[in-house]
Amino acid sequence: MGKQMVQTFWDRLMPNPFLDSVQVNISTRCNAACRYCPTGTGKLPQRDRLMDMTTFEAVSDIFPYVNYVHLQGWGEPFLHPDFFRMVAAVKAVAVPVGATTNGVLMTDDLMERIIAAELDVLTFSLAGIGEAHNRNRKGTDFQFIMETISRLNALKTIAGKLRPQIHVAYLLTQSDRSAIPALPTYFSGKGISEVMISSLAWAPDAAVQREMLSTLPLPVFRKLQREIAGLNAERTAHDPVYRPYLIHPRAEGTGCLEHTNRSLVIGVEGAVWPCIMAEPICANVPAKGIRKKIVDFQGFGNVNSRSLGGIWWSRAYRTFRHSGGGDMRHVCRMCPKKWTASPNG
Numbered sequence: 001m002g003k004q005m006v007q008t009f010w011d012r013l014m015p016n017p018f019l020d021s022v023q024v025n026i027s028t029r030c031n032a033a034c035r036y037c038p039t040g041t042g043k044l045p046q047r048d049r050l051m052d053m054t055t056f057e058a059v060s061d062i063f064p065y066v067n068y069v070h071l072q073g074w075g076e077p078f079l080h081p082d083f084f085r086m087v088a089a090v091k092a093v094a095v096p097v098g099a100t101t102n103g104v105l106m107t108d109d110l111m112e113r114i115i116a117a118e119l120d121v122l123t124f125s126l127a128g129i130g131e132a133h134n135r136n137r138k139g140t141d142f143q144f145i146m147e148t149i150s151r152l153n154a155l156k157t158i159a160g161k162l163r164p165q166i167h168v169a170y171l172l173t174q175s176d177r178s179a180i181p182a183l184p185t186y187f188s189g190k191g192i193s194e195v196m197i198s199s200l201a202w203a204p205d206a207a208v209q210r211e212m213l214s215t216l217p218l219p220v221f222r223k224l225q226r227e228i229a230g231l232n233a234e235r236t237a238h239d240p241v242y243r244p245y246l247i248h249p250r251a252e253g254t255g256c257l258e259h260t261n262r263s264l265v266i267g268v269e270g271a272v273w274p275c276i277m278a279e280p281i282c283a284n285v286p287a288k289g290i291r292k293k294i295v296d297f298q299g300f301g302n303v304n305s306r307s308l309g310g311i312w313w314s315r316a317y318r319t320f321r322h323s324g325g326g327d328m329r330h331v332c333r334m335c336p337k338k339w340t341a342s343p344n345g
Helices: 003-013 053-060 083-091 108-116 131-136 142-159 177-187 218-233 278-283 308-312 315-323 326-334
Strands: 021-024 069-071 097-101 121-126 165-172 192-199 241-245 263-266
Touching (some): 021 053, 053 083, 083 097, 108 142, 121 142, 131 142, 177 192, 177 218
Parallel strands (some): 021 069, 097 121, 121 165, 165 192, 192 241
8 A cells, every 4th residue: 555545544534633723824915014024024935825715625624623713824814805705614614713904905895794794803903003003014004994993893883793803913012112001092992802912923134123022121021011911900891801922031931822732724825834933934044054954844734635634643743742843843942932921921
């Protein structure tokens, strides 16, 4: 029996894993040019791609075994012409589904379709307040996004719907760290249920690297943590919950919070990755030393050639999950997200 036949037989025997979440990178095409993003800076190898429906259908076999599906990766999901077909496929198996958007394409017609499709979560990306956001996320506009959030809430009320829940993914940079106490001014009473505050985990150049919170003196970093905790301590029913995921190598209670034992990421062409950071790290390691060990790593398999169950239970993926890395150990060693401070600590 040939190697391919053995693998096919193995894949048929392997059950789909039960997972907390699956992130499906349906688009690496984007209509913004964020200064810190692998797509916006041209550092992602598979740029300007849209996941084809054959690949998506191969992924969809796992949806009944997942608690949540997120349609987003290194691009704008609403640029995908089949976005609503994909949402319907997830909803058909009664699984919650969400997406993250830069907000540029949001019109009343599109938001009405989002509400009618019963998308469960819609997350808007922000990186600062006002002009700070506009500088960091070129091609988007802070004021337009805030007006869009208000309009989406109004359209939900007109339709008599509670969904989608509105979240904000807020990237905190060194230049903008003084804005933390002012966040309730912008987010309170806006129908936003969650604000996830993260910091840079990847930098395409020295200027962006200087914006990483991981280079702050530890006392300054701790002050930021206390300020965010204070937002939650003072919140009312009209305020969102603030969830910080900040990176610092010397902070207490740090670790990788990607939950790679209970989740995975599907790349735009079907590659299976343990987290969203793996692909840009693999593609952008300096061409010396450790690069030789990881440059050829293209994920643990591809859903177009193997079942997700077969990939998940493969020896390489099991080694990664159970013994701290396997073929991914060099990638994980280089990833700053291993220093993410617990949002509860």
